[in-house]
Amino acid sequence: MVRFSIISEEEYQRMSPLLADLTKNAKLGVCKDIISQIKKIIKSKNNPPPQKLRSLKLLNACMMVGNVNFLMFTQKKIMSRLGVLASYKKELALELRAESLFGKESSSSFENRSASIEFINTLLEYIKLWAGEFGKAPDKSDSVFYITYIKLKDSGVRFPIKQVQKIPVVKEEKKVPIVKKVSGFDAVENVLKLYEENTDESLAQDYLQMLRAQKVHVESALQDAMNINNTEEVDYLLTLMDRITSALDNTGQRVQRKSESNKSISDSPIRHHQSTSSYTSNNSERPSSQQFDLFELNLAPQGNSERASLPQNLRPATFATQPINFNPIEGGSKMFPTQTSNSMFPSQISSNMFPTQTNKNMFPPSQTSDNMFPSSSNMFPTHPIKRPSIGSSMLPQAKIQEQDSNNQALAVIILENSQLKEALDFSKEQLKERDSLIQNLKQCNQVLSSQIESLNEQLAKAQKKVAKCKEHKELLGNALNQIEKLENEVKQAQASKQVIINKKEESKADLFFGIDSGPSASKNPEKRLENQNPLDFDLDFILSPRSKKNSEPQASSNFPNLFDSPSQIEVSSQIIIPTNELPYRMGNCMEMGMLLDTETLQIGFRVQRQSFDIFCYIFIGNKLIEPITEIITELNDVSMEAMPMMMQPLKTTEEIGQNSQATRMIKAQFVDVTGKVPKMSIKIRWKAVQSIVLKLPLTIARFIEARQELPTSIWMEWKKMVFEEDTCVINLAPFSNLVEMCSFLILGGAFRIYSTQELEDLSPTQILGAGQLSDSLVMFMVNIVQGGNQANFAIRCKNLPLRNAIAPIIKGQIISI
Known part of the structure; x- marks a missing residue:
């Protein structure tokens, strides 16, 4: 009704009295609804200023009926908002204040501007009126209306001098x-x-x-x-x-x-005329000029006057x-x-109804007839029961009047009885409904009681489980404390060992791996290399499994085996692990390592980072008697726009012939991640063996530090980050290509890799990698399935943006091989 009443001025005039009458005896719920609707209209931007003005007038009309609930809820919910509007730009004139009272809508048209001016003027008058009318609360304290008025007045708000009177509720x-x-x-x-x-x-x-x-x-x-x-x-x-x-x-x-x-x-004059009937004897003394009414006649005979009146x-x-x-x-x-x-006898014809005469008897006895008085059908337009003329017989007329009164009393009693019967039937229906509701409530109470019992049982079970969980949590905490103590002890032991290892490494050659100073004539190349013409060998072919005789001496090397753990480095007699084994190819090479070690030659590398530039040094060592005549290095698979590179030799061809080894430096500035894995092509020429071409994978984006922690600690971290996992299934090339993938991921020193040799919980087809970036641990696992054609890849990291950035790089490199 509130929304309907503010649509137009006509609707307001029609609906406001009804709303005021409804508010007079309304309960708290109705009062809340009315005030909430008015507050929404005043605050809304969709209602124009004229509608806001009518809602303010409607609020005042509803307040003036004096409903205590309405007044209490008004000062709680809407007076604060009205106080803000009343103090809006109080230092300006009234017209200027109204131009921006409701934003741009206040000055969009002449009607809106006039309504805004009237709104703020009316609001100030109403606040002053409410402070006077409702200044005291029911507990005799100052009401919010009075407090708001005083605050506004003290802050400098100017109120109109003329007070607004109570707006009467006009009903149309x-x-x-x-x-x-x-x-x-x-x-x-x-x-x-x-x-x-x-x-x-x-x-x-x-x-x-x-x-x-x-x-x-x-x-x-x-x-x-x-x-x-x-x-x-x-x-x-x-x-x-x-x-x-x-x-x-x-x-x-x-x-x-x-x-x-x-x-x-009573003012209608009727002159009395004597009749020859027997009843005129009692009224013969009345003068002819005396006025009387028809109902003054004593219509009952003497001695029976009590029958002419009804009970009180x-x-x-x-x-x-x-x-x-x-x-x-x-x-x-x-x-x-x-x-x-x-009236029954109109006053304008009362004086001229009958002509006056001087004689005492206006009508002679012979002229007395039934027309002396008007008939009952003309006297009573409400159609009472028709009865004979008064002049014919007086006693029957009294009986007829008594019968009429009795009939009226009987009709009233019948109406009351019918109403009482309807009320009784309605009460019976209400009692039946109450009984049915009571039965429904009893059933609901039974259902609720059963549900409460079941909930209590479940709560008891849950409490038992919580107690058990607390016990397990305490035990787990103690176990974790013991594990941390053990890890600290192991770290201390490793630190002491690392000092010894560093001292040994300082005495090594600058190239980090040993190459014989002179060519060994006793060593011959493999038969497959001697009998072949210049061919393009792939890394998979070179690193394919080959059988080694136990009687053949293994190639000696003086460089540290960087693919093994520090404990293995201390062993004086090192054993070369077959290069195609997955754990070996996934070894932790850190900043330097060996790419290839055969009976013919050795190829190693070292990576050095300077700001955004990466320097990769490739070392080639000759094991044959015949010296190398030429070495050519190329990077054909690298997009020059995304990854510009510069290659330059550090030693000339003459130095290759003299020292039987050569060095190439590749400088790369990482700009973007390419879709292909960069492979370096190395072409080596001898005199007897004309040429060998090798394609080796090269990882130049070194952005993660390898984790130098114990395998048990890494495994615990992997299990803790189970909720920060992203898994997928990827298609792989044959198993040998997967080996190549693992090699170039790690040869750059990105991750530290663990296999079943370090962690017994891993299967032979699982590899776990861990790396550190921006103080965030990044871990991934590769699980090879279906004979090496597919693999389950999972990566875990608490830093979700970092995980989403690294996962596509690793998966892209895996798929691109």
């Missing part, structure tokens, strides 16, 4: 629209219809009492219809409320019309409002009141 007569009836209110419409067609004042009072009782039910139904936004029911109930309100307000007008009718009857209490006390009196002059009521305010 309106046509009843044709709306859909709501079921259950047919009885109210019947009572209204009977009240509108009724002419008896006592019955009218009974009808009014019924309407007062039904008004509460109509208001409740109207509130329910407003809550569900049923427009048809709201229109119908509003129309019905208007009819009830108008009927209750017109009670005084009916009494006024009744008194005017009685006065007109004709009906039960519940509905009896006024007793029936047959004397309209003394009692002030009529038996059959008319529907209009005109």
Whole structure:
């Protein structure tokens, strides 16, 4: 209703009295709804200033009815917002303040600007009015209305001098629209219809009492219809409320019309004429000029006057409002009141109704007839029971009047009985509904009690589980403490060993691996190399498994085996592990390592980082008697735009012939990650063996430090990061290519790799890698399935953006091989 009432000025004039009347006896829920809607309208940007102004006026109209609930909720919910609007740009003039009161909408049109000015002016007047009207709270303390007024006044807000008077609730007569009836209110419409067609004042009072009782039910139904936004029911109930309100307000007008009718009857002059009938003897002494009313006649015979009047209490006390009196002059009521305010004898013709005569008998005895008095059908327009003329017989007329009064009393009693019967039936239905609701509540209570019992049982079980979990947690904490102690002890032992290893490494050659100074004539190349023409060998072919005889001496080397653990470095007699084994190819090479070691030659590398530049040194050592005549290095698979490189030799061809070894340096500046794995092509020429071409993988993006921790600690970290995992299935080339993939991932020193040799929990087909970047641990696992054609790849990292950035690089390199 609040939203409907602010749409236009006509709707406001029609709906505001109804809302004010509804607020008069409304409960807290209705008051909250009205105030909340008004507050939303004032704060909303979708409502223009005229609608905000009408909502403010509606709030004042509802406050003036004096509902305590409405006033208390108003000062809690909306006064703070109104105080902010009242103090908006208080230092400016009223017109300037209103131009931006509601933003750009306030000055978008002339109507909005006028409404904004009127809004702020009216608001200041209302705040001053409310401070005077509702200055004290129910507990005799200062109300929020008064406090807000004082604060605004002290802050410098200027209030209008003229106070706003209470806005009267104007009710407008309106046509009843044709709306859909709501079921259950047919009885109210019947009572209204009977009240509108009724002419008896006592019955009218009974009808009014019924309407007062039904008004509460109509208001409740109207509130329910407003809550569900049923427009048809709201229109119908509003129309019905208007009819009830108008009927209750017109009670005084009916009494006024009744008194005017009685006065007109008493002022109507009728001259008395004697008749030859026997009853005229008692009234013979009345002068001819004396005025009398028809109801002053003593219509009953002497000795039987008590039968001519009815009992004083004709009906039960519940509905009896006024007793029936047959004397309209003394009692002030009529038996059959008319529907209009005109009297029975109009005053404008009372003096000229009959001509006056000088004789005492206006009509001679011979002229006395039934036309002496007007008939009952003309005197009473409400159609009472037709009875014979008064002049024919007096005794039957008294009996007829008594019978009429008895009939009226009987009709009233029948109506009351029917109403009582309806009330009794309604009470029985209410009792049945109450019994059914009680049974439903009992059933619901039983269900709830059973559910509560089951929940209690589950809670007891959960508490037991929690207790067990706490015990397990304590045990696990103790175990973790023991593990940390052991790890610290192992780290200390490793640190002491590392010092010894560093001292040994300082005495090694600068190239980090031993190459015989002179060519060994006793060593011959493999048969497959001697009998081949210049061919393009791939790394997979060179690193393929080959059988070694136990009697053949192994090639001696003086460089540290960087693919093994530090404990293996201390061993004086080192054993070369077959180069195609997966754990060996995934070895931790760190900053330097060996790419190839055969009976023909050795190839090693060293990586050095300077800012964004990477320097990769390739070392080639000759093991044959015949010296190397030429070495050519190329990088054909590298995109020059994404990864520019510069290659230059550190030693000339003459030095190769003299020292049997050569060095090449590759300088690369990492710009972007290419889709292909860069492979370095090395072409070596001898005199006897014309040429050998090798394609070796080269990792130039070294951005992660290898984890230097114990395998047990790495395994614990891997299990802890189970919730930060990203898994996928990738297609692989044959198993040998996977070996190549693992080699170039690690040859750059990116990750430290663990296999089943270091961790017993791993299977032979699983490899675990760990690396550190930006204080974040990055771990991945490769599990080869289906004979080496596919692999399950999982990467874990607590830093989600880092994990998402590294995972595509590793997977891209795996797939590109």
